[in-house]
Amino acid sequence: MYHYDHHDQSFVEARAREFRNQVERRLAGQLTEDEFKPLRLQNGLYLQLHAYMLRVAIPYGELNSQQLRKLGYIADTYDKGYGHFTTRQNIQFNWPKLVDTPDILDHLADVQMHAIQTSGNCIRNVTSDPFAGVAADEFIDPRPVSELMRQWSMLHPEFAFLPRKFKFAVTGAAEDRAAIKFHDIGIWAKADAAGEPVFDVYVGGGQGRTPRVAKLFESAVPLIELMPLLDAMLRVYNLHGRRDNKYKARIKILVEELGLENYRDEVRAELANIDRAPFVSVEGEYERICNAFEEGTPEMSPEEAIDLSATTPAFKRWVESNVAAHRVQGWAIAQISVKPKGGIPGDVTGAQMRALADLADHYSRGELRITHRQNVVFPYVQATDLEALYQGLSAIGLGEDNIGEASDIIACPGLDYCALATARSIPVAQELSTMLRAREAADDLGPISLNISGCINACGHHHAANIGILGLNKAEKENYQITLGGRSDERASVGEILGPGFAQDDVPGAVSKIIDTYLRLRAGEQERFPDTYARVGKEPFKEAVYVGA
Amino acid sequence: MWVLKDQGASLTHHDDSSEGAAAASGLRVDAGEPCLDEQSFANDTNCVTLNFPSSHDGRGFSFARRVRRERGEGVRIIATGNLLPDQARMAFQCGFSEIHLTDALVERHGEVAWRTATTTAPDALYTKSGKAPSIWDARHQHRVKVQSLTSVEAHEELQKSVNAVLLDVRTSAEWQFVGRPSFERSVGIQWQTFPYGSENPNFVTEVADAGLTQETPIFLICRSGVRSLAAAEALKEAGYKDLTNVSDGFEGAKNAAGRRGILNGWKAAQLPWNQD
Numbered sequence: 001m002y003h004y005d006h007h008d009q010s011f012v013e014a015r016a017r018e019f020r021n022q023v024e025r026r027l028a029g030q031l032t033e034d035e036f037k038p039l040r041l042q043n044g045l046y047l048q049l050h051a052y053m054l055r056v057a058i059p060y061g062e063l064n065s066q067q068l069r070k071l072g073y074i075a076d077t078y079d080k081g082y083g084h085f086t087t088r089q090n091i092q093f094n095w096p097k098l099v100d101t102p103d104i105l106d107h108l109a110d111v112q113m114h115a116i117q118t119s120g121n122c123i124r125n126v127t128s129d130p131f132a133g134v135a136a137d138e139f140i141d142p143r144p145v146s147e148l149m150r151q152w153s154m155l156h157p158e159f160a161f162l163p164r165k166f167k168f169a170v171t172g173a174a175e176d177r178a179a180i181k182f183h184d185i186g187i188w189a190k191a192d193a194a195g196e197p198v199f200d201v202y203v204g205g206g207q208g209r210t211p212r213v214a215k216l217f218e219s220a221v222p223l224i225e226l227m228p229l230l231d232a233m234l235r236v237y238n239l240h241g242r243r244d245n246k247y248k249a250r251i252k253i254l255v256e257e258l259g260l261e262n263y264r265d266e267v268r269a270e271l272a273n274i275d276r277a278p279f280v281s282v283e284g285e286y287e288r289i290c291n292a293f294e295e296g297t298p299e300m301s302p303e304e305a306i307d308l309s310a311t312t313p314a315f316k317r318w319v320e321s322n323v324a325a326h327r328v329q330g331w332a333i334a335q336i337s338v339k340p341k342g343g344i345p346g347d348v349t350g351a352q353m354r355a356l357a358d359l360a361d362h363y364s365r366g367e368l369r370i371t372h373r374q375n376v377v378f379p380y381v382q383a384t385d386l387e388a389l390y391q392g393l394s395a396i397g398l399g400e401d402n403i404g405e406a407s408d409i410i411a412c413p414g415l416d417y418c419a420l421a422t423a424r425s426i427p428v429a430q431e432l433s434t435m436l437r438a439r440e441a442a443d444d445l446g447p448i449s450l451n452i453s454g455c456i457n458a459c460g461h462h463h464a465a466n467i468g469i470l471g472l473n474k475a476e477k478e479n480y481q482i483t484l485g486g487r488s489d490e491r492a493s494v495g496e497i498l499g500p501g502f503a504q505d506d507v508p509g510a511v512s513k514i515i516d517t518y519l520r521l522r523a524g525e526q527e528r529f530p531d532t533y534a535r536v537g538k539e540p541f542k543e544a545v546y547v548g549a
Numbered sequence: 550m551w552v553l554k555d556q557g558a559s560l561t562h563h564d565d566s567s568e569g570a571a572a573a574s575g576l577r578v579d580a581g582e583p584c585l586d587e588q589s590f591a592n593d594t595n596c597v598t599l600n601f602p603s604s605h606d607g608r609g610f611s612f613a614r615r616v617r618r619e620r621g622e623g624v625r626i627i628a629t630g631n632l633l634p635d636q637a638r639m640a641f642q643c644g645f646s647e648i649h650l651t652d653a654l655v656e657r658h659g660e661v662a663w664r665t666a667t668t669t670a671p672d673a674l675y676t677k678s679g680k681a682p683s684i685w686d687a688r689h690q691h692r693v694k695v696q697s698l699t700s701v702e703a704h705e706e707l708q709k710s711v712n713a714v715l716l717d718v719r720t721s722a723e724w725q726f727v728g729r730p731s732f733e734r735s736v737g738i739q740w741q742t743f744p745y746g747s748e749n750p751n752f753v754t755e756v757a758d759a760g761l762t763q764e765t766p767i768f769l770i771c772r773s774g775v776r777s778l779a780a781a782e783a784l785k786e787a788g789y790k791d792l793t794n795v796s797d798g799f800e801g802a803k804n805a806a807g808r809r810g811i812l813n814g815w816k817a818a819q820l821p822w823n824q825d
Binding site for chain 2: 003004005006007008009010011014015017018021022025030031035038039064065066112121151152154155156157158159160161162227235238239243273275277278279280281282284285288291294295296299300301302328366
């Protein structure tokens with residue numbers, strides 16, 4: 001992984017000092033709450049229903065065991081003993097006190113972490129493929145360009161007060177595991193004929209109340225042109241994005257109102273005159289970062305492939321569900337489900353964090369990743385260690401074998417924590433998880449994505465799920481609307497509303513009928529849910545759910 | 550009114566007539582108005598005032614960038630309105646030359662907050678922004694160049710020299726388990742520490758403590774030439790003048806089978822080495 005040099009280190013330390021000063025000025029009354037709000041947000045501090053919430057960045061999802069132990073320490077010392085992995089490779093603490101947050105930022109800086117720009121109307125944490133650097137289907141490792149973008153966006157003086165938040169995601173593999181087309185700007189790294197990285201740039205994706213799949217802005221942009229292009233794209237957005245209505249302020253609305261062609265013309269006009277002085281060192285810096293990642297990668301010699309068939313059924317099923325192909329033979333990418341039966345998606349206790357850190361030291365060269373599906377990945381596991389790892393995980397309640405299955409639910413914190421929510425997400429996720437785990441034990445349902453949002457802002461990514469659930473408030477009662485057919489991969493699409501919503505108690509039954517319908521209509525076990533849905537359409541699902549077939 | 554200028558180094562109080570009058574004679578643009586366009590550049594005034602209707606509205610930053618770019622260093626660009634002390638750094642880095650503050654704003658935030666506005670924040674950004682220094686430039690635009698030699702060439706030079714030192718910057722684990730080059734004036738100082746690989750914050754101090762001066766010819770070696778180059782750059786920043794990076798390192802690059810110690814490097818070249 002990337003390690004800070006002294007420049008990076010003094011940068012985060014200075015930023016933590018600055019925030020301490022801002023908190024002191026707020027407590028002294030020099031800053032009004034309205035003025036303090038964007039400053040605290042840009043250090044990841046929200047005011048939620050019951051308390052402050054601190055969101056810490058895990059840039060492109062990469063962590064080491066020392067950092068995870070520190071997060072566990074923060075969970076136990078400043079929170080109620082747990083943290084919550086989010087859908088954008090961040091971790092949230094739900095109960096810190098305002099006066100403690102400067103100390104927490106100092107603790108984070110000690111292990112090369114920060115909470116900079118994890119919220120607010122600025123460039124947010126750059127997210128990426130959790131299999132970056134080890135995926136069997138990778139063209140280009142997306143982490144170096146992600147780190148380059150992290151540095152470029154940190155405290156960018158021009159883009160700290162944008163019309164609205166701005167999210168980047170980067171992938172470099174055939175399969176998009178970073179949902180790049182649901183981001184303001186999505187970047188798909190590929191290799192040109194000479195093996196050099198080039199970047200396809202997508203713009204205008206997003207979820208919320210106006211879900212949009214990003215459109216291709218330009219393909220095969222060379223590295224040297226990428227950073228000036230991003231600067232120009234942001235400048236046009238900052239000047240022309242709407243500020244009269246926060247629900248129409250994201251770049252997707254600007255691109256839609258101007259038209260992609262007109263937006264592109266504006267950006268190209270800006271690019272023609274852009275100041276290139278800030279970017280003269282980009283190639284050297286990219287190379288330096290690539291070298292830093294190379295140096296930080298453990299030696300992985302190809303090993304003999306091993307036969308895992310002669311083992312216990314439970315381990316075998318875990319391997320089938322949770323282990324992904326590694327680029328080096330004899331090695332494995334182990335995915336760890338943070339979706340136990342009946343549990344809260346993405347919640348991990350301080351004790352589990354420490355235990356996971358120990359397991360990562362033993363079995364993954366001290367490194368791990370956090371996924372946008374709120375799970376954990378061990379990227380450097382020798383296949384011969386998988387069984388011991390599985391047993392270690394089971395012992396701490398993290399041995400669930402449901403990665404990519406319907407019970408691997410994404411859920412936002414919902415009305416239990418969030419000030420924006422209109423309905424609870426967590427109890428619905430827990431009931432569905434209990435029902436789905438029972439069904440998955442009996443039948444092979446295949447991979448299905450099921451996501452839950454507690455309001456129209458769609459933090460739970462319901463639009464991008466095969467089965468999406470949106471919690472609303474209808475006449476003072478929680479009501480859950482179901483969407484079908486969404487997907488967040490390279491064939492991204494927005495789910496369609498099935499019909500009238502359901503009371504909380506009726507949601508598991510409706511989902512069960514939807515799954516029955518899929519199993520009945522799929523053209524063989526290989527046909528995935530969104531493909532079946534695209535082929536047969538909405539009607540058979542509506543009939544099963546509402547008519548009661 | 551108050552004027553903050555010189556990149557935030559100067560905060561002075563003025564009568565409302567003097568500075569304010571100068572600004573009023575120039576072009577005044579409200580960032581809240583939809584007129585942030587070419588007409589503003591066409592104006593031949595040497596003074597552009599941009600008003601921030603609220604501290605939440607960052608359009609003025611992008612607009613100042615454009616004005617500075619189109620009109621060059623000669624034009625005065627003044628920020629007025631509802632800026633926060635915390636935004637002063639951003640304003641200067643985006644090309645503003647002055648920030649005009651009402652007495653009420655200075656009173657509420659306090660003179661101290663405005664005077665220290667640009668020093669409490671990280672002043673070095675990664676990318677160059679206006680006159681501010683940049684981390685990327687510091688990393689890449691050095692005057693002194695680190696010499697690069699292969700392990701065979703470096704070994705030859707070391708034999709000829711009477712005071713050159715071989716500085717091994719790998720981790721203690723590597724010294725112990727992989728072995729070290731045999732050379733009488735060898736020093737081992739870790740660039741990254743074992744086991745987490747974080748940068749050794751005391752590297753430069755430890756080099757000085759080992760008796761290496763800024764004039765000592767230092768040959769730096771690591772596994773394959775990457776860490777030693779970074780270490781050499783750090784020493785260069787600290788004033789060391791005679792630096793040579795052993796480009797293929799002790800173990801060299803990986804071969805097609807992903808193994809080191811075969812293709813190149815000190816070991817593969819069969820130069821003398823030993824193991825504890």
